Amino acid sequence: MASRGLLTFQRCLSTSPATTSATSAPAVPLSTIRSTLLLTRTPVVTPELTPFETHFYNYQSELERRLMWTFPQYFYYKKGSLSERRFVKAQKGPVSKQPGVFFKKGIPDIVHNRERREKQEVIIPKSEEDESMSDFNRAVVPNSRTTKADEDNDIKSLERALHRSLYLIVKENGSWKLPSFAVEDSSNLHRAAESGLRSLGGEQINTWTVARSPAAVLKYQNGKLVAPETQGEGLQREYVIKSRILSGLFAPEKATEFAWLNREEIEQKVSPEYFQATEFLFSKV
Amino acid sequence: MLTQTTQGSLKQPTLQLLRGLRTKSKNSRVATVSAATQRIITGLSVLSGRKKYPRILKLSNEDLIRHDTIQAAWAQYQRDIRTDRQSVLDKQYDSIINAMEDLKITNMELFKIANKKEKGKRFPLDARIPVDFPPNKVWHYEVKAPAEKK
Numbered sequence: 001m002a003s004r005g006l007l008t009f010q011r012c013l014s015t016s017p018a019t020t021s022a023t024s025a026p027a028v029p030l031s032t033i034r035s036t037l038l039l040t041r042t043p044v045v046t047p048e049l050t051p052f053e054t055h056f057y058n059y060q061s062e063l064e065r066r067l068m069w070t071f072p073q074y075f076y077y078k079k080g081s082l083s084e085r086r087f088v089k090a091q092k093g094p095v096s097k098q099p100g101v102f103f104k105k106g107i108p109d110i111v112h113n114r115e116r117r118e119k120q121e122v123i124i125p126k127s128e129e130d131e132s133m134s135d136f137n138r139a140v141v142p143n144s145r146t147t148k149a150d151e152d153n154d155i156k157s158l159e160r161a162l163h164r165s166l167y168l169i170v171k172e173n174g175s176w177k178l179p180s181f182a183v184e185d186s187s188n189l190h191r192a193a194e195s196g197l198r199s200l201g202g203e204q205i206n207t208w209t210v211a212r213s214p215a216a217v218l219k220y221q222n223g224k225l226v227a228p229e230t231q232g233e234g235l236q237r238e239y240v241i242k243s244r245i246l247s248g249l250f251a252p253e254k255a256t257e258f259a260w261l262n263r264e265e266i267e268q269k270v271s272p273e274y275f276q277a278t279e280f281l282f283s284k285v
Numbered sequence: 286m287l288t289q290t291t292q293g294s295l296k297q298p299t300l301q302l303l304r305g306l307r308t309k310s311k312n313s314r315v316a317t318v319s320a321a322t323q324r325i326i327t328g329l330s331v332l333s334g335r336k337k338y339p340r341i342l343k344l345s346n347e348d349l350i351r352h353d354t355i356q357a358a359w360a361q362y363q364r365d366i367r368t369d370r371q372s373v374l375d376k377q378y379d380s381i382i383n384a385m386e387d388l389k390i391t392n393m394e395l396f397k398i399a400n401k402k403e404k405g406k407r408f409p410l411d412a413r414i415p416v417d418f419p420p421n422k423v424w425h426y427e428v429k430a431p432a433e434k435k
Contacts, residue, residue: 028391033391043415044416045417046415069339074328143418143421145418187398213385214385239395240384280373280376
């Protein structure tokens with residue numbers, strides 16, 4: 001990391017632009033350059049908690065409740081009021097200490113109607129729920145985090161796996177990969193990718209290009225993936241442009257096979273070499 | 286309470302409201318809080334501290350070890366997440382550098398456009414952040430034709 005930082009620093013300091021070396025280098029024909037689009041559907045809902053996280057948060061909240069001050073009931077409910085009576089009625093009173101009685105769970109230690117050895121359970125009295133309840137004070141029922149697309153396992157749907165990032169991959173020449181498009185006369189990587197996407201999947205899509213600069217380069221020699229540092233003749237290059245889908249859908253007119261998949265599913269679909277070259281682009285969340 | 290002051294028969298009698306009169310001097314040294322805050326403070330200090338607190342948590346040796354283990358495991362878990370995230374970020378950064386260096390050699394025009402700073406670029410307004418539960422309409426399928434911007 002330190003060496004990389006130094007490199008960046010040197011690059012900042014260098015006064016001679018790289019243009020000089022680039023002009024002397026032979027130009028690569030535009031037909032060998034393609035623009036690949038990494039189109040992401042970002043998560044709609046928060047990530048699922050792992051069992052460890054669930055247990056840890058539960059432990060912390062129990063600790064906090066155990067160390068909590070006694071609930072100041074007199075502050076919230078005026079003495080002698082109807083609401084106070086309702087509140088007191090809803091509480092499960094603690095077991096009080098009696099002379100000559102054996103307490104299995106230890107001798108009660110009650111101060112101000114609270115068992116000091118344990119957490120205090122404050123029960124908010126529930127008002128009666130019935131049909132007549134207005135829209136204003138009805139109970140809030142959250143929507144399910146799993147959708148119909150999840151049940152059907154519809155990999156073409158954007159409503160699937162709401163807690164994960166989904167990526168668009170298409171089937172080209174019998175193999176699954178990120179959609180890539182030729183850079184013809186546009187001489188503009190990000191626009192080539194975006195217009196290519198629209199020509200393939202229709203105009204009914206709203207995307208946001210994250211950056212004009214490519215996030216990665218994939219190099220092919222004789223149709224085979226090679227290391228991204230490889231230089232030389234006869235290389236086919238694919239520059240990966242990051243983009244996000246905001247609304248709309250990818251609906252190709254032609255019988256193009258496509259899927260919205262998360263990282264693990266992509267690993268199953270694409271070839272191992274392709275996944276190895278692109279895995280750092282796919283989020284684990 | 287009203288007091289009437291009459292000074293001579295020619296002057297009109299003036300009425301003075303005693304209720305509104307200031308009883309404390311303006312530059313009193315005692316810091317005062319607003320009446321509402323004072324009411325809350327009084328209400329909450331009806332009970333003494335001893336009565337408000339639960340009993341001190343006394344952990345046995347085994348419990349203490351258990352607690353320390355849980356905390357250590359959590360710290361390790363967070364560290365793993367952090368290092369994992371950092372390594373991915375490093376890979377992505379190196380990949381961008383590599384791609385740009387490659388583009389510089391390959392095609393200078395493409396490189397210049399890709400390297401251009403996008404001044405004033407912002408996140409789109411219709412981008413959403415993850416929430417705990419999905420909205421009633423999970424995805425918006427209809428798209429308005431965007432205004433052409435060159």
